[in-house]
Amino acid sequence: MPVSYREIAADLRLQISEGRYQPGDKLPMLTELQEQYGAGYQTVRSAIGLLEQEGLVVAIRRRGTIVRERPEKRRITRTRQVYRDEIGYYFDPAAQSWVAVEPPTTRWGAVPVDLAPVMGLNIGAEVLVRDRVMGEGETRRAMQLATSYLPADLARGTQLAEEDTGPGGIYDRLEEMGHRPLKWQESVSSRMPSPEEAAALGLPADVGVPLLRIVRVTTSPSGQVVEVNDTRMSAELFEIGYDIQRSPSAETDPHAADT
Known part of the structure; x- marks a missing residue:
């Protein structure tokens, strides 16, 4: 049975993972891969294309x-x-020292479809959208895109809708408006970037680099969602880490009775 492009990609992926091909190494030419796997040109080319989509390899003109x-x-x-x-x-x-590397923008728009139920809003409901590009102060390199969505009826006519929200930002303003103390919940996921997001973060255009996405939901003591923050960054550059603690159920030594 002829080998498939997925099988060829899987074998090459394994060799890259195990270090037989290391960063900067050149893969065999397509004609060599055809002979090695007994496959046709298009099958081999599709296998390489799959690895390119995964961000494992890149085709460089005149190098391979x-x-x-x-x-x-x-x-x-x-x-x-x-x-x-x-x-x-x-x-x-880790991001405490980051600053806005571009002027923040404020606009009115429709709530994103996937965030509408989170905010308790109907699809198409109007929200205040605050966009920020955050990064290192010295290099001015963009590290994350942060977008806040606030219900229109909450934000309209307040300092929340101003370009400069004052000391402490939107969270201090929200607490001053009677929503103290604020509470937060986060969820972490990933997705592929839009062309605009890839350009803003300087992600390579010729390979598939996903976004690490952290969605933080801000609520008032009454449970009202007063803001949702959608932060995106390169999943190739960042990872989420946390300490693991024992729960009371894991405190007892299961081997104590054996001694």
């Missing part, structure tokens, strides 16, 4: 197919705590 260099990942530690400094609340100590 090269195993991609993968950046060392930075850990984002989610400690299930909220912090505060002189600027206001923040959630990731």
